[in-house]
Amino acid sequence: RGSDPLDLGDLVGLAAAGRATLPLSTRMLKWSEGRTFVVQLQDPKAPLDAFDLVVPPEHDGLTGPNVFPILGAPNRITAEKLGLEFARFQERLAPLPHPRVAVIVGGKSKAHDLSPARARALAAAIAAAVEGAGGALLLSFTRRTPPAAREAMTAALRHLPGMIWDGAGENPYFAFLAAADAILVTEDSTNLATDAAATGKPLFVLPMDGRSAKLARFHAELQRRNIARPFVGELTAPPYAPLLETDRAARELLRRYDGSA
Template sequence: MAEGGRPLRIWAVSDGRAGIEAQALGLAEAVARIRPALITPKRIGWSHGLGRLPWRLIPPGAQAGDPVGPPYPDIWIAAGRATLPLSTRMLKRAAGKTFVVQTQDPKAPLDRFDLVIPPEHDQLSGPNVFPILGAPNRITPERLAVEHARFAEQLDALPRPRVAVIVGGRSRAHDLPRGKAAEMAAGIARSVNAAGGSVMVSFTRRTPAPAREAMTATLAGLPGVIWDGTGENPYFAYLAAADAILVTEDSTNLATDAAATGRPIFVLPMQGHSAKLARFHAELARRGVAAPFVGDLTSAPYPPLVETDRAARELLRRYDGSP
């Protein structure tokens, strides 16, 4: 509880993009599972294209989107580059009365934050740094069960093994051109056909249209469903209903989400390379959580990854002033 026994007031601050917002909200929700809290999402942007500038050069007065002003929250949890012009100034603006948390590597002076929670593969260290494997997320057993139930009529009749195929796309380090996507889909189809199973396919906003088309052309011939981006998003239901999960190698979020289920995870190679993500996938493999996709759809069980809860406990320990 905060002062006077009231619930903690937490702001989850991001630019509103799904993957970024999920980190801030996921950590805030994990805190609220431990201690009563009221969570307010804040989606911010920067006017006149100023968001493309280095954070030091962006004046806070140019902030757009949801209002960010006093009374400030007890805990500020922010994710993403767009939040840095505010996060780096929040300790001063709130006169030290707001506990300021930043996920990811902020690439800013660490003394501007009370706590930084980056992925281990960023190799960031410091007295106020608490690295975790992967990224904070919003997945809990309860949420998976609820989302599965919402789509059960569509998914439970699919032949097993049910294979969730979660496809990212273009990033700074990776790409998924049509030829690579077609090759990827052909490998998936061979394995699913051999196992007598089905697919549940979800693309992301970063999946290039030619890659989406190439994969759909092949995977549509299998039993299963391919979400076309309209209607309610079945992403969490696909994870919950899956007997195995295939994720592309370009995203920390996708693999972390999958690892929260405890289901076998296989990583799909793309065009390009990231040393940081290679370290991440190597650690997942070391822990028996994930392996490169080579056609097999079975692996040994592992405990679901609960790094978000671990980070939330550390956040509250530091918020309470424990040494």
């Protein structure tokens, strides 16, 4: 619409995520002559007073009257979604023995990496745990997993009952979370741990090469709340309430939106 104001009679809302959306979210107030309630997810790295609400992860340490931090990141995990996704892969997953261990592997980032040596060490520990429990493996890599690490883990774990997703065909990620009795995620990703924690299932964190102070704070808080713990070969843990930070943020958004309408 260029610089023309939007033809809006009532207050409307805009939720944007990531710095790539900043040109849109910061200009929307001007375009709509102040009739847009602008919500920015994550730390915008910009003046906070440009937004009605900012929802960053707690470990960013962002504060302010319009800041509502959450533990981890928003996600799409609901019981209904997990049920639907499991149904799509039921023929392959339902016959597998318990415990079913979902392993979600990240990879290279600014702070972390996954070397072949680390990948082989992780695979050996995972194999020992799954074999010892008589269970099955549900292994999924991400786009950031280095090819050499992916090949090393696949070679070391392909003998186990279960399923290794190689990136071809439909993505079983959510079905894996639904089918799992325990979930292992690498420490390089807030999203992976938050998704897993939303299921309420035993959650264990796999070490990577490298370190991030922010992510270390995030994992420490998960551990403090008895949600996750470092993986040391165990596959069981005390129960915890599913981490539903997306719902909590949505309630706060609606409260503030209703107050400004």
